[in-house]
Amino acid sequence: MAKENFTAERIKSYQCEQGKQQTIHWDAKIPGLGLRVTQTGTRAYIFESRLFGKTIRITIGDPRSWDLGKARAEGGRLKTLINQGLDPRELKAEAQAAHEAKAKAEASRTVTVGEAWGVYLEERRPYWGDRHYQDHVKKAQAGGQPAIRGTRGRGLTIAGPLHALMELRLCELRPAVVEAWAAREKVSRPTSTRLAWRLLKSFLSWCAEQPAFAPVVEGNPAKTKKTRELLGPAGVKQDALQLEQLPAWFAAVRQIFNPVTAAYLQTLLLTGARPGEVLEMRWEDVDTRWKSLTIRDKVEGERIIPLTPYVSHLLAGLPRRSEWVFSSSIASPDKAVKPISKPHQVHDKACTVAGIEGLTLHGLRRSFASLTEWLECPIGVVAQIMGHKPSATAEKHYKVRPLDLLRRHHEHIEAWILKEANIEYSPDLPLSTRLQLVASA
Incomplete structure (x- = not known):
């Protein structure tokens, strides 16, 4: 088709040739500038040229948005780039990518710690235990919600240590901010703050x-020497029942008014x-048929251990108020019966009666592991019962202890x-006559 000098009137008059899907009319003034008219009447300025032996075609835009002068200027600009060996399409893609990256960086600067924390929990939850x-x-919880227990008499839940950081913008979380937070929180709850x-x-x-957050996170603001020194190392606790303390501890615990x-x-x-x-x-x-207990394990999800005779006896005497074995007699605000709170204070009082100092609830778990040393019980058996990960290649890959083998050791530990x-x-005796306390010599 012959070239013609484009004018506003000619632009309006150009039509698609009959029988074709589209027709391109070329401008005689700017080489490569054309007007494409489709069979449906759609019009658009285009630019066509050759770069490195290949034809490239670029759409400039609708004549209603681009007047003829601007279209010719854009055609001239594209021709100059091609003469320099540059592909306008690549330049446009790079500019768009840079613009999007800048926009994301600007958007990420407004993201709060709490918003990023929510995304983090949602993404990582499938890989964590409950x-x-x-x-x-x-x-990170806000606190201030009505509660009936575990609030030290306040009646309201307590905000978590991280809650103070949740409203900050992520870009504001700098080492000095974390250090000030650590110094403030460690005063009232050092252990919880360390976790x-x-x-x-x-x-x-x-x-x-994460691409969405990386632009505003410089290194790891929480990993500083000062923060580590402020919080200090986690203490190694040594509280555990001694062998000679067992009679006094059992006597005091069995005198607790609440059987649960x-x-x-x-x-x-x-x-x-x-x-x-x-x-x-x-x-x-609780499976009384196969004498097993399923434990919700924080490491493996769950583990099955033997239901030993005396523990079975203890559980058989508990009231069945709800789905929970150790259920509370007090309903929560939503009318549901839930497990009892960890009885730290009750246990402390029982230990005082028994003349034992500093024994925590976790110290009872430590006591179990320590007392098995007297029996020279296989360490892998104890670890499997307690839910510790195997610490040796043989334990990980070659030793598989079925429940009946664990039961043999566990019942021996309990009896001892x-x-x-x-x-x-x-x-073998009826429930009412099975148990008696024998006075120590």
Whole structure:
């Protein structure tokens, strides 16, 4: 088709040739500038040229948005770029990518720590156990909600250590801010703050790997020497029952007025489970037929351990008020019966009666592991019952202990502990006559 000098009138008059899908009319003034008219009447300025032996065609835009002067200027600009060996399409893609990156960087500067924390929890939840996930939720919770227990008499839930950081913009979370937070929080709750700090470090490392957050996270603001020194190392606790303390401890615990609490504390010692794991036990987890307990394990998800005779006796005497084995007699605000709170104070009073100092609930788990040393029980058996990860290649890959083998060792451990506590127990006797406390010599 012959070229013509474009004018406004000619632009309006150009039509698509009959029988074709589209027709391109070329401008005689700017080489490569054309007007494409489709069979449906759609019009657009285009530019066509050759670069490195290949034809390239670029759409400029609709004549209603581009007047003829601007279209010719754009055609001239594109021709200049091609003469320089540059592909306008690549330049446009690079400019668009740079613009989008800048826009994302600007947007990320407005993201709060709480918003990023929510994304972090949602993405990582499939890889965590429920207990680990709940740790993250509780450390960042707002608090101030009505509660009937666990609030030290305040009646309201307490804000988690990380809550103070949640409203900050992520770009504002600098080392000095984290250090000031650590110095403030460690005064009232050093242990909880130390755990929150570890969670915060992992969160910020994750942020540094995410395209949406990396532009505003410089390194890891929580990993500073000053923060580490402020919080100090986690203390190594040594509290555990001594062999000669067993009679006094059992006598004091069995005198606790609440039978649920008394059974809970004894179950802790005789299973070596974590305090929270025992509280989460449901009646469906207690299998009296196959004599097993299913424990909600924070490491592996769950583990199955033997239901030993004396523990079975303790559980058989508990009221079935709800799905929870160790259920509270007090309903929560939503009318649901939930597990009892961890009975720290009740246990402390029982230990005072027994003349034992500094024994914590987790110390009962430590006691189980320590007392098995007297029996020279295989360390892998104890670890499997307690839910510790195997620490050797043989334990990880070659030793598989079925429940009946664990039961043999576990029942032996329980019988020995009861004997050392001067408690006679026979599973063959009726419930009312099985148990008696034998006065120590």
